[in-house]
């Protein structure tokens with residue numbers, strides 16, 4: 200007898216899918232605040248893991264999405280439930296799941312699936328999936344229709360191949376931001392082989408920058424933080440920077456011409472990248488992980504004169520995200536966080552816009568009842 204599952208159209212299989220209600224927080228338009236929202240999660244399929252979410256980090260992308268600020272390349276479908284820095288405990292498993300058992304700690308980052316067939320997916324670089332990964336929120340949901348709902352909720356169901364294991368020796372709430380801010384900075388540091396004996400710069404000390412400093416330090420590099428705010432000096436040193444340079448101080452910048460092996464630029468506002476390119480040694484690389492809304496002018500000579508490279512990098516693949524979490528467990532690296540109840544999320548967004556957070560808000564999901 201033919202397997203009946205094979206003859207269902209995608210619409211029929213969506214309609215037949217078992218689902219359960221769960222509570223979350225959603226924005227209903229680009230101008231409305233987040234508020235309680237009842238959403239549905241699919242019942243775990245054979246390879247699915249159901250996670251009770253303990254904590255979810257607050258990423259700037261969440262804010263861009265709920266305010267529909269990326270309308271031109273990723274328009275927001277409302278209601279929108281953001282959140283892609285998710286940690287919690289496994290509460291239910293599909294029959295074929297081998298990686299997890301009930302009660303295990305588990306984490307979900309920016310992706311919940313991908314095509315699994317393209318060259319990038321085959322290489323474990325699902326973050327660069329060619330048709331595009333299924334993101335944790337605001338991506339078409341192949342199981343339930345509509346769009347995916349993120350981690351500002353009590354529970355999530357994800358295929359085990361996109362669920363990460365969490366080291367048990369770290370403070371769980373402070374692990375959450377590793378799933379986006381952590382991997383976004385870890386991946387380029389690894390790809391460009393940053394390590395001992397190298398002079399590494401991190402531009403900007405926000406959610407991404409503070410992870411960049413901690414991770415570059417853990418890799419054994421000599422770390423310099425570039426910032427426009429002199430009042431960030433002490434904090435940068437506490438986080439692991441060996442030196443701090445105030446980027447507006449031209450004389451200070453000039454002292455470091457042609458001296459850096461690698462610079463990680465985390466700034467998401469318009470700024471002069473040529474000033475930093477000039478600080479790279481011959482064959483040095485500068486990598487952008489922030490995304491300013493308008494194009495950044497590049498002076499070709501800054502690249503040509505010392506065979507320098509300018510590149511970009513976006514989150515990381517699933518295998519590398521697991522490697523990052525294991526590395527953070529081993530080196531006891533977590534984010535510096537401010538824990539908030541979900542009822543404070545709208546206020547947290549306003550503070551995020553003023554960079555008034557050290558260095559990542561994390562939502563305590565126990566507050567969502």
Ligand SMILES: [Zn+2]
Nearest residue numbers: 258260379380
């Ligand atoms: Zn993020």
Ligand SMILES: [Zn+2]
Nearest residue numbers: 314317320328
């Ligand atoms: Zn793919």
